[in-house]
Amino acid sequence: GFDTACMLKTVAHRLLQPSSYLRPASALLRSVQPRLDHPSLPPFRSLSMSTVMKAEEYAAALNxxxxxxxxxxxxxxxxNTPALCVDLDVMEANMKAMSASIKPYPSLILRPHAKAHKSGEIAQKLVREGGAVGVCCQKMCEVEEMARWGVEDIFYSNEIANQQKADRFAQIGKETGTKLSILVDDTVQVALLENAAKKNGINIDVIIEVNVGQDRCGVEPGADAVPLAQSIINASHLTFKGIQAYQGWAQHVRDKEERRAIILDKVAGGAKATIDALKKAGIDCNFCTGGGTGTYPFEAESGVFNEIQPGSYIFMDADYGRNLVDGGRAFRDFGFSLFILAEIMSKPNSGRAVTDAGLKAVSLDSGVPTAADYVEGKGAVPREDLTYKSGGDEHGIVIVSDEARSSWTKTVGDRIVFIPGHCDPTVNMHDWLVGVRKGKVEKVFAVGGRGPGH
Amino acid sequence: GFDTACMLKTVAHRLLQPSSYLRPASALLRSVQPRLDHPSLPPFRSLSMSTVMKAEEYAAALNxxxxxxxxxxxxxxxxNTPALCVDLDVMEANMKAMSASIKPYPSLILRPHAKAHKSGEIAQKLVREGGAVGVCCQKMCEVEEMARWGVEDIFYSNEIANQQKADRFAQIGKETGTKLSILVDDTVQVALLENAAKKNGINIDVIIEVNVGQDRCGVEPGADAVPLAQSIINASHLTFKGIQAYQGWAQHVRDKEERRAIILDKVAGGAKATIDALKKAGIDCNFCTGGGTGTYPFEAESGVFNEIQPGSYIFMDADYGRNLVDGGRAFRDFGFSLFILAEIMSKPNSGRAVTDAGLKAVSLDSGVPTAADYVEGKGAVPREDLTYKSGGDEHGIVIVSDEARSSWTKTVGDRIVFIPGHCDPTVNMHDWLVGVRKGKVEKVFAVGGRGPGH
Structure with a gap:
């Protein structure tokens, strides 16, 4: 036990440096323990880490x-490139813009989705300065990161289908005192959660997911929610909190009125039908959560929603930038704060430059990134004369338009920035997010919730 | 300095447990130092880590x-799901199949590409059991991982365009004694490498990249290579080793004869024209490297290539599985050893199941993953009655065909496996690769070279 205890002490010592964002010592000490589990110490993680790791595995975990x-x-x-960067002026302006945008709805709760940034430190910033009540998480590693940073209200907006994961979730709530809520769409999940909550002597708020058109998880709108709600109510350590009605692909419907109609008709309509069916069965349901960066104004105006979950607005991405608002203008309520800083490795001719930002630095699932200029205080400003073309795992090719060939003189060793097509999976490729203000690095955030999510 | 020294000692102690794959103590101690740099210790990394990190940053790095x-x-x-797994029986059979396949070319060197697996331990396995001379790497973090594990011959098959990266590369060579080679396509890169090699008192072998149709990096075939080769020859600490002629997208041309024609005509032809131009200018060029899993038999038969760089063959992926060979049969020289293990979180109806393998567990750049069964000793065996549909960041939807609705009875909590569309960027999403034999976990590999590559 000596080595582990020594390392643990060292890490704890480092963590306990004064920092306004950090939680009390005991919680932090427990939070680093998963990395350093050992039989001489109380196990923190019931799943894989409760078994003692071998020495090489410890070393590898550190490496x-x-x-x-x-x-x-x-x-x-x-x-050092390729690096994921965020312009702090623009990110903070985006936070303010969201607060201003929902001011007309004083009872509406803002619970930004942590799957966008995956950083406990940014979540804390959103709680302290951005009007957030807490976070949404969609994976256990996001939950762990948020709890580690002392976020006190975590909604796991996804289903858990095995006992070990449910136990882990409840254990985090018990160890850190974080208020927990979670989605279900099946009585199997309810039973797992009840078991976990009971074992850990805590209460978990449970929300029923309703399928409002994405055809992913969720019960169908209406009476299907009734027996499920009843099973939650019958559980001794669970509280039925309400419903979620979220439509992922509606976020990216380009035309504003079409997007609005989907939310008001199918999404709010499906939510309303479910609330009515529950009421008819004698079950009170006063809570509905949902919405994202592309649609939240419509959830807000619908009157059905008490809470919205936008995440991407602090960053924006090229795909959200293709949404349209009134008069067919591009959606620019939020600025492009997030960008990939890349280096030109090779410039074979005036029509082509090859950068180090390939498939491992930027996700292509929602289209290629947009080439841009970095402008102090404005973040990434898109360029139309340069086009990104995938060059495989570690190459991003820039195609230079005929008109730009003489004026765009960047060459080997020069830098260029790209706005990711989709922010969430791009952030997920990076361990660090470089916070820049007026062209200078002010802060490096750890993307602590990065990973496939196990 | 106490805390860092203590932590370093602890890590070193763990690393120095007996293990046949590990290098001498001094090299290992240096290799963990980047994580733990401190003014009281000699700096290992000249770039960002040479500046002292703050305490929170150390802690975050560990977290x-x-x-x-x-x-x-x-x-x-x-x-714990979603997990990236490899069936060890199938991976070892793939290694044997490659050795058998190139046996008719005894002078052909096999240098498997580490960008597929990004694991120093797997690279060592390929050297020890798979007939590999060393590795190709395409990012600095892959180079670091390979050197850390004691791979003694590393080819950085990409360009470096800044002095700090060039210095870091040379420093790794100096510190570990690893034999280094690298690509160039511009005299700027030659100057940076010469400077770095000189500073560190080592020699670096330099290979000229020739653009043989991918339109990425590389000089055009023919005489363009001559002044570049001359600049390498003129450098005191560089050796001109030869050329690379690699065509990435040719790997995925479906028809066998079409694929073969591209390699024999454009690729080997472009390489030959370059070698001839160099010879005409009085520069001897006896080395040509290239080829991947989709085309290596043609590079082998061309007579122009001395070395091949296939990487994916140890894993295979759904996209390579769509290549065709003689008689229009599917390419099955190698088995599907790599798979994502996912859990069914929700099964709203008999036609749809929702799993926890979304955009953060599997890359979609080369198409969606293929649903499969895990069969002991055979790895992942594709199914045609189940189709993967993206459900966003953390959801992978399985669409069940009409015929399979009654027979496929898996439900909430059950497991399913997927063959990734593209192995390289999928491996890049995972920190760990779970080695399975006959359904049991035998080994967990660290994907130590994971990351955007800075």
């Missing part, structure tokens, strides 16, 4: 975390 | 590495 691409005080040209 | 989803001895049903 796989990548060092950050930047240190505080560097300018963008000194940052 | 971001995810714990493994499995421990040795578990059966697949106990593994």
């Amino acid at each position: 796989v975390a990548r060092p950050p691409p930047a240190v505080v005080g560097q300018v963008l040209n000194e940052v | 971001v590495a995810r714990p493994p989803p499995a421990v040795v001895g578990q059966v697949l049903n106990e593994v």
Whole structure:
């Protein structure tokens, strides 16, 4: 036990440096324990980590975390590429814009989705400065990261289908005192959660997911929710909180009125039908959550929703930038704060440059990234004369338009920035998010909730 | 310095447990140092890590590495999902099949590409048991991982365009004694490498990349290589080794004869024209490297290539599985050893099941993954009656065909496996690769070279 205890002490010592975002010592000590589990210490993690890891595995666990691409005080040209960066001025302006946008709905709760940033530190910033009540998470590693940073209200907006995961979830709630809520769409999940909550002597709020057109998880709108709600009510350690009505692909319907109609008709309509069916069966349901960056104004105006879950607005991405608003203008309520900083490795001719931002630095699932200029205080400003083309795992090709060939003189060793097509899976590729203000690194955030989610 | 020294000692102690794959103590101690840099210790990394990290950053660095989803001895049903798994019987059979396949070319060197697996331990296995001379890497974090595991011959098959990266590369060579080679297509890169090699008192072998049709990096075939080769020859610490002629998208041309024609005409032809131009200018060029899993038999038969770089063959993926060979049969020289183990979180009806393998567990850049059964000793065996549909970041929807609705009875809590569309970026999403033999976890590999590559 000596080595582990020593390492644990060291890590705890480091963590306990004064920092306004950090939680009390005991919670933090427990939060680093998963990494350092040992029979001489109380087990924190019931699943894989409760079994003692071998020495090589400890070492490997320490080795796989990548060092950050930047240190505080560097300018963008000194940052190691490819790096995921966020312009802090623009991110903070986006936070303010969201607060202003929902001001007409004073009873509406803002619970930003952590699957966008996956950083406990950013979640805390959203709670302290952005009007957030807490977070949504969609994977256990996001829940762990948020709890580790002291987020006190976590909604796991997804289903859990096995006892070990349910136990882990309840255990985090017990150990950190975090208020927990979670989705279900099946009585199997209810039984697992009740078991876990009971074992850990805590209460979990449970929300029923309703399928309002995405055809993913969720019971169908209406009376299907009744027996499920009843099973939650019957459980001794669960509380029935309400319903979720979220439609993922509606976020990206381009035309504003079409997007609005989907939310008001199918989404709010399906939610309303479910609430009515529950009421008819004698079950009170006063809570409905949903909405994302593309549709939240419509959930807000519908009158059916008490809570919205937008996540991407703090960053924006190229795909959200293709949404339209009144008069067919591009959706620019939020600025492009997030960008990939890339380096030109090769420039074979004036029509082509090859950068180091390939499939491992930027996700292509919602289209290729948009080439941009970095402008101090404005973040990433799209360019139309440069087009990204996939060059495989570690190459991003820039195609230079005929008109730009003489004026765009960047060459080998120069930097270029890209706005990701889809922010969530792009952030997920990076261990670190470099916070930049006026071209200088001010803060490096750990993307602690990164990973496939097990 | 106390805490860092203590932590370093602890990590070193763990690393120095007997293990046949590990290098001498001094090299290992240096290899963990980037994570733990401190002014009281000699700096290992010249770039970002040479500046002292703040205490919170140290702590965050330790926290971001995810714990493994499995421990040795578990059966697949106990593994935490979503998990990336490899069937070891099939992977070893794939290694044997490659050795057998290139036996007719005894002078052909096999240098498997590490961008497929990104694991130093698997690279060592390929050197020890798979006939590999060393590895190809395409990012610095892959180079670091390979050097850390003691791979003694590393080819960085990409361009480096800044002095800090070039210095880091040379420093790894100096510190570990690893034989280094690298690509160039511009004299700027040659100058950076010469500078770095000189500073570190080592020699680097340099290979000229020739653009043989992918339109990515590389000089055009023919005489363009001559002044570049001359600049390498003129450098005091560089050796001109030869050329690379690699065509990425040719790997995935479905028809065998079409694929073969591209390699024999454009690829081997472009390589030959370049070698001839160099010879004409009085520069001897006896080395040509290239080829991938989709085309390597044609590079082998061309007579122009001395070395091949296939990587995916140890895993296979759904996209390579769509290539055709003689008689229009599907390419099955290698078995599907790699698969994502997923859990069914929700099954709203008999035509749809929702799993926990979404955009953060499997890359969609080369098409959706293929639903499969896990069969002991055979790995993943594709199914045609189940289709994967993207459900976003953390949801993978399974669409059940009409015919399969009554027979496929899996439900909430059950497991299903998927063959990734593209192995490289999928492996890149995972910190751990679970090695399975006959349904049981035998080994957990760290994907130590994972990351965007800075």
